[in-house]
Amino acid sequence: MDVFVRVVELGGFSAAARAFRMTPSAVSKLIARLEGRLGARLVNRSTRKLQLTPEGSAFFDRATRILADIDEAERAAASGDRPVGRIRLNTNASFSTHILAPLLPEFLARYPDVSLDIVQTDAVIDLMEERMDVAVRAGPLKSSSLIARKLGATRMMIVGAPSYLARAGEPKTVAELEKHNRLGFCYSRAIEGWPLASGGQVIPLPAVGNIQTSDGEALRVMAVAGVGLARLAAFAVREDIRAGRLQPVLEDCNPGDLEEVHAVYLGQGGPLPARVRALLDFLAERAPPAFRAGL
Structure with missing residues (x-):
């Protein structure tokens, strides 16, 4: 989920791969595995740009909030609320x-x-x-x-x-x-x-x-x-x-x-x-x- 959100925010697999210190193919495989588990295509891939599907856009919105909540939970635990x-x-x-x-x-x-x-x-x-x-x-x-x-x-x-x-x-x-x-x-x-x-x-x-x-x-x-x-x-x-x-x-x-x-x-x-x-x-x-x- 974190990798998918970063792919969308940075506009491509290569940029996300650099951020996570991974190869573009590894990022692509992670997204493909996520799509397979969800049973829905999240992104339309092309050589020029990455485009979210309607399902991908909805998943991105929810994933962003979930990750923010996780981050907030970790911050709260570390800071005593x-x-x-x-x-x-x-x-x-x-x-x-x-x-x-x-x-x-x-x-x-x-x-x-x-x-x-x-x-x-x-x-x-x-x-x-x-x-x-x-x-x-x-x-x-x-x-x-x-x-x-x-x-x-x-x-x-x-x-x-x-x-x-x-x-x-x-x-x-x-x-x-x-x-x-x-x-x-x-x-x-x-x-x-x-x-x-x-x-x-x-x-x-x-x-x-x-x-x-x-x-x-x-x-x-x-x-x-x-x-x-x-x-x-x-x-x-x-x-x-x-x-x-x-x-x-x-x-x-x-x-x-x-x-x-x-x-x-x-x-x-x-x-x-x-x-x-x-x-x-x-x-x-x-x-x-x-x-x-x-x-």
Whole structure:
């Protein structure tokens, strides 16, 4: 299994043979023996390149995780379950910038044998396919085999820069808000549009503006630059509001909805690797009190 994974990662039998100090023919025989035992072809061989079959691709994903678990088990046994190794973390840019990054120096000082690979995207990814240990996701969770741990929650707020409001006017009603440049996201979200309390009911207003983006942090930057209004997490704009770069808009129409933030990871409730458990416990302990309280 280890040889097969290395063949795929290095792109060929010869490269894997050099890594294991074996002959290419010995590597080829090992892969052939593995295919014979599984009863499935894993790779299509050619003189120019190696191509995985669908069965080979699925086996590679699982084999990679199994080998990582074995490595983690050996590390844990050797270190007395001390957090050791690399954590691959997927999160959106806003959480990474405003919650995670300020905490990382303390985390790394507490766990010097742990390192992190942080991949930022607002899109929902497949943890197994992307080989991620943990993903941080905001909003309602879909039913899945993933295990979830709540890290906190945040209010959502409509905000605008003083320069934009001076130019376009500050909306006082939902009807006036409809005339403004409403910056939004270009991917499907659990709640489409901006929910606004009006006349005793909550009405979603589409975020129709001249910019749609997949990055919440880019949306915040454009709002600060005076491009238009944006509806963003309170933790992402709190410092901008305090510094006068942004100001809340139509707070009396804010329905007070909260967007929960969870850490999700693969597994069926079994023991977590020590390094992953350390990160989750640390975030739950050290995240800003307002975020943990949903303010």
